[in-house]
Amino acid sequence: MSLGSLLRRYLPHLGGRQLVVALSVPRRDYAAALIGAGWVLSAPVPELDEPIEVFRNAGQRSYLRAVTEKKVVTGVFSCLDETRTPPRVITGGKKRTVDWYKAVGVLPEACDSVECDVPEFGFLAELTGAAATWLARIAVPAIDLALVGTAKWLREDLAAWVGNGAEDGAAGIQLANYVLPVGDKAATWATCIIPSARLGEGEAIPAHCRAAILDGYGAIKYLNDITVPIVVCIINRSVADDSAAELVVQARVSNSRPIRVAEALRWRPPCGVEALAFTVAL
Structure with missing residues (x-):
C-alpha cells in the first residue's frame, strides 16, 4: 500500500516521461488492490464550497x-x-x-x-490521515486510477477485508471502500476496472487516469500501448510462464532510464518481492 502512496508523490518528478514499475510477486493476490488503495488514499483533499x-x-x-x-x-x-x-x-x-x-x-x-x-473509512484511512476528510473524498474522489487484468479476480481482491490485527475485536473494512471501483450501483467511484481483453479490442485507458496497474501477462502485453504517466506491472511468479517478465525487460532495454526504487521512490520491497523501475519517453 505504501508503494501506491509513494508513486503519487513521484508524479511531479516525471518531467513528461512515463514511469514503469515492475513487481515480481510470489502470487498476484491483493497486490493490485493494495497498491490501488495506497494511491487513492494519498490523493489530495478536494477543496469544496459549502x-x-x-x-x-x-x-x-x-x-x-x-x-x-x-x-x-x-x-x-x-x-x-x-x-x-x-x-x-x-x-x-x-x-x-x-x-x-x-x-x-x-x-x-x-x-x-x-x-x-457512505463507505466506512476503517483502519487504513485512519492510518493515512484520510479519515479526517473522508466525506469530502467520497464526494469528489480522485478518478485517476485504472486496474487492468481479469476483472473477476480484481473484484474478488477488492472484496477482501482489511483491519488492524493488533486491536482486539477490530472490525475490518473491504478494500473496495478505499479503491472505490466503478460499478452499476455505485454512487461514488474513483477507479475503473478494465478487462485485459478490452485493451486488445481497442479500448483505451481513460485520459483522466494518471496511473494504471497491469495485473498479469494478459494486461502487461499491452504495456507499449499505454500512455498514462505511471504504470505498475504485477508479475505473478506462481505461473510457470516468463512472458510477462520478458516483455518488461524488453521495455527496459529500449531507450529507458533506470530508476533506483529505494532511492528515488523511497520504497523497499517486502520479503519475497522484487522490483524494477525505469522511465521511458511518452
Whole structure:
C-alpha cells in the first residue's frame, strides 16, 4: 500500500516521461488492490464550497454527488427551495433539507441517480490521515486510477477485508471502500476496472487516469500501448510462464532510464518481492 502512496508523490518528478514499475510477486493476490488503495488514499483533499453554495450555483440538469453523514446521493440536480427554513433541495431524486449534506461535488458527466451508504473509512484511512476528510473524498474522489487484468479476480481482491490485527475485536473494512471501483450501483467511484481483453479490442485507458496497474501477462502485453504517466506491472511468479517478465525487460532495454526504487521512490520491497523501475519517453 505504501508503494501506491509513494508513486503519487513521484508524479511531479516525471518531467513528461512515463514511469514503469515492475513487481515480481510470489502470487498476484491483493497486490493490485493494495497498491490501488495506497494511491487513492494519498490523493489530495478536494477543496469544496459549502453545500448551499454548490446547490445555488448548480444549473438545471447539472449532475451532483451529495454526501450526508450516512448516505451518498448521486444524480441530476432538480431544484433548491430557499423560501423554507431550513432550505430544501432535490438532487439525485431525493428531497432533503440542505443541512443534511456535509459535502457536495459537481460531476463532469451525466449519470444515473443512485443512493448508497457512505463507505466506512476503517483502519487504513485512519492510518493515512484520510479519515479526517473522508466525506469530502467520497464526494469528489480522485478518478485517476485504472486496474487492468481479469476483472473477476480484481473484484474478488477488492472484496477482501482489511483491519488492524493488533486491536482486539477490530472490525475490518473491504478494500473496495478505499479503491472505490466503478460499478452499476455505485454512487461514488474513483477507479475503473478494465478487462485485459478490452485493451486488445481497442479500448483505451481513460485520459483522466494518471496511473494504471497491469495485473498479469494478459494486461502487461499491452504495456507499449499505454500512455498514462505511471504504470505498475504485477508479475505473478506462481505461473510457470516468463512472458510477462520478458516483455518488461524488453521495455527496459529500449531507450529507458533506470530508476533506483529505494532511492528515488523511497520504497523497499517486502520479503519475497522484487522490483524494477525505469522511465521511458511518452
